[in-house]
Amino acid sequence: RQQWRVAVLPGDGIGPEVMAQTERVLAALAERDGLDLTATGFGWPSHAWHQQHGEIAPPDYLQTLAGFDAILLGALGDPGPTSNPDRYLLSDADSLAPLLDIRKHFDQWACERPCRPLPGAPRYLADARAAEIDMLVIRENSEGEYVGQGGRLAPGTEREIVTQTAVFTRRGTTRIIRHAFEQARLRAQQRRQDSRVRDFGGRDSQVCLVTKRNALKFWGEMYTEVFAEVSADYPDVATHHELVDAACMKFVTRPWDFDVVVASNLHGDILTDLAAVLNGGMGVAPSCNLNPADRHCPPMFEPTHGSAPDIAGQDIAGPTAMLLTAAMMLDWMGEEDPAARRASARLRSAVAADLAAHGDESRGTAAVGAAVLAHLQDSASGV
Amino acid sequence: RQQWRVAVLPGDGIGPEVMAQTERVLAALAERDGLDLTATGFGWPSHAWHQQHGEIAPPDYLQTLAGFDAILLGALGDPGPTSNPDRYLLSDADSLAPLLDIRKHFDQWACERPCRPLPGAPRYLADARAAEIDMLVIRENSEGEYVGQGGRLAPGTEREIVTQTAVFTRRGTTRIIRHAFEQARLRAQQRRQDSRVRDFGGRDSQVCLVTKRNALKFWGEMYTEVFAEVSADYPDVATHHELVDAACMKFVTRPWDFDVVVASNLHGDILTDLAAVLNGGMGVAPSCNLNPADRHCPPMFEPTHGSAPDIAGQDIAGPTAMLLTAAMMLDWMGEEDPAARRASARLRSAVAADLAAHGDESRGTAAVGAAVLAHLQDSASGV
Ligand SMILES: CC(C)[C@H](C(=O)O)[C@@H](O)C(=O)O
Numbered sequence: 001r002q003q004w005r006v007a008v009l010p011g012d013g014i015g016p017e018v019m020a021q022t023e024r025v026l027a028a029l030a031e032r033d034g035l036d037l038t039a040t041g042f043g044w045p046s047h048a049w050h051q052q053h054g055e056i057a058p059p060d061y062l063q064t065l066a067g068f069d070a071i072l073l074g075a076l077g078d079p080g081p082t083s084n085p086d087r088y089l090l091s092d093a094d095s096l097a098p099l100l101d102i103r104k105h106f107d108q109w110a111c112e113r114p115c116r117p118l119p120g121a122p123r124y125l126a127d128a129r130a131a132e133i134d135m136l137v138i139r140e141n142s143e144g145e146y147v148g149q150g151g152r153l154a155p156g157t158e159r160e161i162v163t164q165t166a167v168f169t170r171r172g173t174t175r176i177i178r179h180a181f182e183q184a185r186l187r188a189q190q191r192r193q194d195s196r197v198r199d200f201g202g203r204d205s206q207v208c209l210v211t212k213r214n215a216l217k218f219w220g221e222m223y224t225e226v227f228a229e230v231s232a233d234y235p236d237v238a239t240h241h242e243l244v245d246a247a248c249m250k251f252v253t254r255p256w257d258f259d260v261v262v263a264s265n266l267h268g269d270i271l272t273d274l275a276a277v278l279n280g281g282m283g284v285a286p287s288c289n290l291n292p293a294d295r296h297c298p299p300m301f302e303p304t305h306g307s308a309p310d311i312a313g314q315d316i317a318g319p320t321a322m323l324l325t326a327a328m329m330l331d332w333m334g335e336e337d338p339a340a341r342r343a344s345a346r347l348r349s350a351v352a353a354d355l356a357a358h359g360d361e362s363r364g365t366a367a368v369g370a371a372v373l374a375h376l377q378d379s380a381s382g383v
Numbered sequence: 384r385q386q387w388r389v390a391v392l393p394g395d396g397i398g399p400e401v402m403a404q405t406e407r408v409l410a411a412l413a414e415r416d417g418l419d420l421t422a423t424g425f426g427w428p429s430h431a432w433h434q435q436h437g438e439i440a441p442p443d444y445l446q447t448l449a450g451f452d453a454i455l456l457g458a459l460g461d462p463g464p465t466s467n468p469d470r471y472l473l474s475d476a477d478s479l480a481p482l483l484d485i486r487k488h489f490d491q492w493a494c495e496r497p498c499r500p501l502p503g504a505p506r507y508l509a510d511a512r513a514a515e516i517d518m519l520v521i522r523e524n525s526e527g528e529y530v531g532q533g534g535r536l537a538p539g540t541e542r543e544i545v546t547q548t549a550v551f552t553r554r555g556t557t558r559i560i561r562h563a564f565e566q567a568r569l570r571a572q573q574r575r576q577d578s579r580v581r582d583f584g585g586r587d588s589q590v591c592l593v594t595k596r597n598a599l600k601f602w603g604e605m606y607t608e609v610f611a612e613v614s615a616d617y618p619d620v621a622t623h624h625e626l627v628d629a630a631c632m633k634f635v636t637r638p639w640d641f642d643v644v645v646a647s648n649l650h651g652d653i654l655t656d657l658a659a660v661l662n663g664g665m666g667v668a669p670s671c672n673l674n675p676a677d678r679h680c681p682p683m684f685e686p687t688h689g690s691a692p693d694i695a696g697q698d699i700a701g702p703t704a705m706l707l708t709a710a711m712m713l714d715w716m717g718e719e720d721p722a723a724r725r726a727s728a729r730l731r732s733a734v735a736a737d738l739a740a741h742g743d744e745s746r747g748t749a750a751v752g753a754a755v756l757a758h759l760q761d762s763a764s765g766v
């Protein structure tokens with residue numbers, strides 16, 4: 001493909017603001033790099049749409065999205081002040097439902113969240129080696145803890161019992177683990193090209209499996225078996241296992257030791273939020289949901305951050321995570337389209353230049369957008 | 384009670400080494416502070432016992448433990464090198480079973496892991512405010528994700544399906560949340576005495592509930608309802624809610640904002656490992672499992688760290704976490720016994736003096752024990 005139709009869903013809270021800057025930047029890149037990209041914006045899913053139409057999105061919104069090559073999402077949800085559980089319960093699960101529905105409908109079974117801090121991004125760790133962090137967390141995105149199975153017996157009474165069941169399939173487990181090994185190989189290849197080879201006990205890439213198999217036995221056993229099975233096909237890739245509690249700890253004490261990390265839906269959710277911190281926080285952490293086996297399932301690109309309703313509408317939310325998310329989308333397009341590859345490289349260097357110059361200085365949303373745009377122009381004029 | 388019978392279970396790996404130093408120190412304290420404490424050591428549960436007797440512990444070991452006031456545990460498990468899943472699978476779940484069995488048998492439904500870094504302990508966060516961290520993570524220890532329910536359908540085949548079910552009761556939820564509020568009050572009272580009052584929007588303590596209610600709906604709803612219900616009885620305590628992914632993130636970006644944190648078994652496991660890092664790592668993180676409603680259920684005190692078999696038998700494991708775990712035990716005894724209170728204060732100041740002098744300098748296990756012992760003597764001679 002050399003023509004790209006992108007569905008743009010700004011969503012709730014700060015979503016529309018950071019998306020507006022991203023659309024400006026994408027338009028400039030399209031012009032500059034001969035990228036044929038059409039962005040079509042939608043007011044749904046969102047709380048605003050719900051207020052007007054009594055539903056979070058039109059009933060046929062998934063069919064509408066099926067007509068696009070990719071989905072670019074701002075942020076969903078309006079949890080309200082977290083100190084007010086009532087307001088939260090009223091709206092949160094419902095307002096986030098489209099996120100989980102889109103992942104499910106388009107079989108986006110892999111969630112990829114890269115972590116490689118850019119110079120200038122905020123640093124939370126004391127150790128200088130934090131600058132060397134270079135990992136990719138791959139989260140199983142279609143089953144496991146998030147299947148929504150369970151129920152409440154005698155709700156509200158003293159004898160209430162609640163179950164919440166996670167369901168894992170061998171098929172789902174095999175494909176996500178295999179994808180992790182494939183990504184490890186690709187990353188090693190990229191590092192060889194960039195002359196930054198890493199060493200994992202004599203191999204140049206590594207996959208770390210995360211489970212809690214000493215307490216959550218059934219799925220821990222299955223994950224471990226599949227991991228051993230799949231890894232036999234990748235003798236060039238080193239393997240490692242961590243229990244989820246130890247993995248979280250090591251994400252703080254020695255994150256530079258990891259390469260590719262693969263985990264279940266819930267564990268992946270937790271690990272990617274920690275990885276976002278290592279990247280410099282939610283302000284700079286991109287994410288994508290995709291079906292690696294079928295490029296014609298539209299993937300969804302979204303920043304790791306939420307809708308941050310408390311700072312919405314004030315022109316203070318940083319658009320950097322959204323911009324880096326757009327760069328991930330361009331990388332994905334770039335697997336088929338050289339123009340998208342050029343655009344991604346240009347966007348990444350503009351964002352890096354902006355971060356290096358300003359760090360996490362507080363500037364307006366639009367001001368950051370304008371500064372990144374200016375860096376794109378610099379690059380256009382040969383600087 | 385003014386007489387204490389303690390069952391000492393050194394366990395596996397580094398357990399026996401760190402326990403030996405702790406027993407020396409406890410004996411010295413007993414003598415110095417008039418504490419009536421009898422420590423009885425057992426070779427089980429352990430891999431060594433298994434090798435000799437073909438079982439990890441005698442069949443009646445729980446009855447034996449029932450005859451004691453408290454259990455002091457070193458560490459269990461011999462997971463082997465984590466890069467070797469086979470060896471791990473053979474032994475791990477089985478060798479840790481007594482840990483979970485003891486928690487269950489003595490209805491130790493609360494796991495408390497305090498986090499307040501001592502000067503000299505390793506620092507992982509860049510921000511200087513890390514020195515101000517002062518929180519208590521309370522983990523539900525009897526149900527939830529750890530009930531061991533689930534199974535494998537068609538194991539090993541392509542169509543395999545695995546379930547893992549978490550079970551929560553309203554009774555279990557209510558008691559742990561109520562315990563969190565009680566602890567918040569106690570902590571605030573202690574801080575008032577020490578003139579270090581904190582402010583949480585006009586209140587002097589806070590409980591933060593952690594769930595994943597936007598994705599794990601059933602138990603998230605129940606936890607939220609119970610939290611609202613119980614908090615109504617504690618108008619003096621501020622309340623807060625975090626999703627587990629955001630909570631883990633904030634444990635790295637703003638941990639000084641937390642006071643008491645209450646979470647489910649699995650989420651609590653993850654959060655307490657992160658809290659251990661904030662304390663200065665596994666080398667200094669104590670933990671206890673107890674039944675707050677019944678002081679005659681023997682509680683179990685254990686460091687958060689594991690058995691670290693790779694460094695066992697080399698006299699290099701730090702005993703500090705084990706010593707601080709013994710101090711937690713003395714605090715618990717101190718609720719009835721002034722001699723135990725004196726001993727705890729003396730032990731804590733000896734450990735603090737040692738840490739302040741040596742930080743995380745590597746010294747032998749026995750050397751640290753001797754140094755702490757010397758600090759106790761200093762204090763005995765009036766220094
Ligand atoms: C909003 C929530 C359901 C979602 C998730 O847990 O998947 C979010 O935390 C994420 O990581 O994308």
Ligand SMILES: CC(C)[C@H](C(=O)O)[C@@H](O)C(=O)O
Binds near residue numbers: 215245479482652
């Ligand atoms: C060993 C394991 C089963 C245990 C747990 O998860 O409870 C440990 O991690 C802990 O935190 O005490």
